[in-house]
Amino acid sequence: MDRQAKAVVCREWGQPVQVETITVEGPKRGEITIKIAACGVCHSDLSATTGKIQYPPPLVLGHEAAGVVVEVGEGVTDFQEGDHVVSSFISMCGKCRQCVRGRPVLCEHARKAMFTLPDGTVRTKDSQGEPLNVFGACGVMAEYATMHVDNCVKVDDKVPMQNAALVGCAVMTGVGAVFNTAKLEPGSRAAVFGIGGVGLNAIQGCATAGAEMIVAVDNNDRKLAMAREFGATHTVNINEVDDPARAVKKLTGGVDYAFECVGAGPVVEQAYKSLGRGGTAVVVGVADPKDKTSVTTLTLPADERTLKGSWLGSARPQHDFPRILGLYQAGKLKLDELITRTYPIEDAAQAFDDMVAGKNARGVIVFD
Ligand SMILES: [Zn+2]
Ligand SMILES: [Zn+2]
Numbered sequence: 448m449d450r451q452a453k454a455v456v457c458r459e460w461g462q463p464v465q466v467e468t469i470t471v472e473g474p475k476r477g478e479i480t481i482k483i484a485a486c487g488v489c490h491s492d493l494s495a496t497t498g499k500i501q502y503p504p505p506l507v508l509g510h511e512a513a514g515v516v517v518e519v520g521e522g523v524t525d526f527q528e529g530d531h532v533v534s535s536f537i538s539m540c541g542k543c544r545q546c547v548r549g550r551p552v553l554c555e556h557a558r559k560a561m562f563t564l565p566d567g568t569v570r571t572k573d574s575q576g577e578p579l580n581v582f583g584a585c586g587v588m589a590e591y592a593t594m595h596v597d598n599c600v601k602v603d604d605k606v607p608m609q610n611a612a613l614v615g616c617a618v619m620t621g622v623g624a625v626f627n628t629a630k631l632e633p634g635s636r637a638a639v640f641g642i643g644g645v646g647l648n649a650i651q652g653c654a655t656a657g658a659e660m661i662v663a664v665d666n667n668d669r670k671l672a673m674a675r676e677f678g679a680t681h682t683v684n685i686n687e688v689d690d691p692a693r694a695v696k697k698l699t700g701g702v703d704y705a706f707e708c709v710g711a712g713p714v715v716e717q718a719y720k721s722l723g724r725g726g727t728a729v730v731v732g733v734a735d736p737k738d739k740t741s742v743t744t745l746t747l748p749a750d751e752r753t754l755k756g757s758w759l760g761s762a763r764p765q766h767d768f769p770r771i772l773g774l775y776q777a778g779k780l781k782l783d784e785l786i787t788r789t790y791p792i793e794d795a796a797q798a799f800d801d802m803v804a805g806k807n808a809r810g811v812i813v814f815d
Contacts, residue, residue, distance in 0.1 A: 448473045450480070454571070454589030455795040456579065457506045458717040460498035463796050464508060469579060472570040474520030480593045481532060481706060484608035485789075487511035488588075488798045488810045490643060491733060495582055496799075499735050502562040506580045507571055509588025509812075510536035511616035513608040523596055531604040533615045535764040536583025538565050538597045551765075552758045557663070560584035564596050570614065571641030587604065588795070590814055600768045603776070609789065609811050610775060610782040613644075614761070614768045617809060621648025621708070622771055623628070623760015624731045625656055629704050636699045640691070640718050641709035642670040645731060647677045647785065649706040654678025655779050662695050662702070664717075665804050678695050690719035701726060706808045708732050712740035719746075719754055728755040731760075789813045 454469045474480050492508045494500040516530045526532065538560035539551035546554050559565045562580040571579040571586060572595035583653070585600050602611050625631045629678070637653045639646050642665040653661045654677065660683045663674030671682040681698050686692040695702060701723020707715050710732025719728040719742050746752050760767070774780045787807035790798040798810040 450591045452590035453745065453792050454586070455508045455792065457496045457504045457508055459504055460496065462496070464496060464799055466792055466795055467573060469507065469574070469589065470572045470574070471589065471593055473518050474523070474593050476521045477523060478520040478570070478593055478595050479516050479526050479599060480518040480525060480591060481514040481599070482517045482591055483512050483514040483587050483589060483814055485513055485612040485814065486588045486812045487613050487615070487617060487644070488566065488802055488812060490802065491616070492582065492588065493799060493802065494733065500733070501736070502582060503580055505573065505577070506562060506582055506679055507586030507589055508582050510534060510583040511612055512585070512587035513591070513602070513615070514587070514592070515569055521574065524600065526596060526601060531602050533602050533611050533768050534585045534587045534592070534594065535598050535600055535615060536585050537759050537762070537764065538584050539764060540597055549763060549794040552762055554609065560595065560598065565597060588812060590792070594725070600764045602769055606772045606776065609786055611772060612811065613782055613785055613809060614771050617644035617785070618648050618771055618780070619760045619762050619764070619767060620731060621645040621760065622652035622780065623762050623767060624706055624729050624757040625652030626648055627761035627767070628647050628757035629727055631656045631658060631704055634659050635703040636660040636723070637704040637706070638662040638664060638695045638699070638702045638718070638721050639674070639706045639708060640664045640714050641707065641732060642667070642674045643708065644785065646706070646708035647673060647808055649708055649731065650674050650679050651781055653679040657732040660699050662698055664691050664695065670805060673808055675783065692717045699723070700806070703727070704729065706731055709716035710734040710738070712738045715740040716742070719752070722750070722752050724750040725752070726750070727755065730754070730756045783785065785809045786811050800813045
C-alpha cells in the first residue's frame, strides 16, 4: 500500500535540505517496507547535498537507519512483519563472485543500487507525483522506506533502535576498518586522523581490539576530548604542530596502523607518513572523485608498508551488524555515548548544521 511519509530531501546541490511529505509505495517482489524509528545524520548525506557524492537530486537522504518491517513483498522469506532491521547502503546479492567469496561490500551488482533500488526504479514520489531518488538504495531519513531485502539486515529487537541505526554506517565503517580491513593485532600502535562519527568508532575499535597506543588527530579540541572518552591514549591538535605525521611518530615511534577518516589526499599522505616500518595505512574517508594522493614509492618495498582502502569497514553486513550489536550489548562498544543529540525530523536542517559545526559525535533523527 502507499504510505504518506515526512522525508528529508535534497532538491538541489548546494541548497539546505528540506522536509517534504512524500509517498512511499509498498514493496514489489523481493522488497520490504520499513517504518523507520531512527536515522543517523552522516557526512555522506551532507556530501550528497553538495554534489561531492554525485547522486542526482531530487534525492531522499539517509542510509543509517533502523526500523520495523510493516509490509513484506512477494517472494520474501527471510523477513516478516515486526522484524527489526538496519539499512545497508551496500546492496549484497549474495550470489556473485565477490559475495560468495565473503566480500559482499564489493558485490558486482552493488552499482545497480546507488540512488535507486536494484531494479533501477524507486518507490518514492513527491507531492507532484514525480519520482525521488534514494541515497544508497535506502532513502531512510523518512518515516517509511521501501527497500530491497539485499539492503536490509535483521537485528536483535532488544537493541534500542537509535543505537542499532548507527551500525548501518558510522559504527560499521570505523570498527570494521579496524577489525576487518586492518585486522589490528593486540599490542599495536595506531593513529586515527579525523574524529567524526567514523573516527570515534575507529578509535573504539582499536581500543576493543587491544591497541597499546591510540593517537587521535584532529583540529578540534572538543572532538579530541571525545576521542579520549572512546579510548584514545594521546591526542594531536593539528593547529598546534607543524607536521601532524611527525608529531604522531614522535609519540609512537611510527604507528603500525593509521586510519584516515577524512577523505582528502593530504590527510592520506599524513596517515601514510605516520607509519612505522611494516605499517598499514587504511583510507576510510570518502574523497571527492578527483582527489589524488601521493606516497614515497620506495617506502612501500623498503619498509613493507601497505596503503589500502576500507569500504563500510569491509563489512559482511549480515554477519557483522549483529556481531557489533552483540559487542555493544556485552558492554565492549560504546553506542549510547555516540549519540550526542536526537532531533525530530522537522529539525533536520539544524541536525545538518550541527554536524557541520562539529557539535555532535552523532546526531540522530528519531521518529514517533
Ligand atoms: Zn554514512
Ligand atoms: Zn553480489
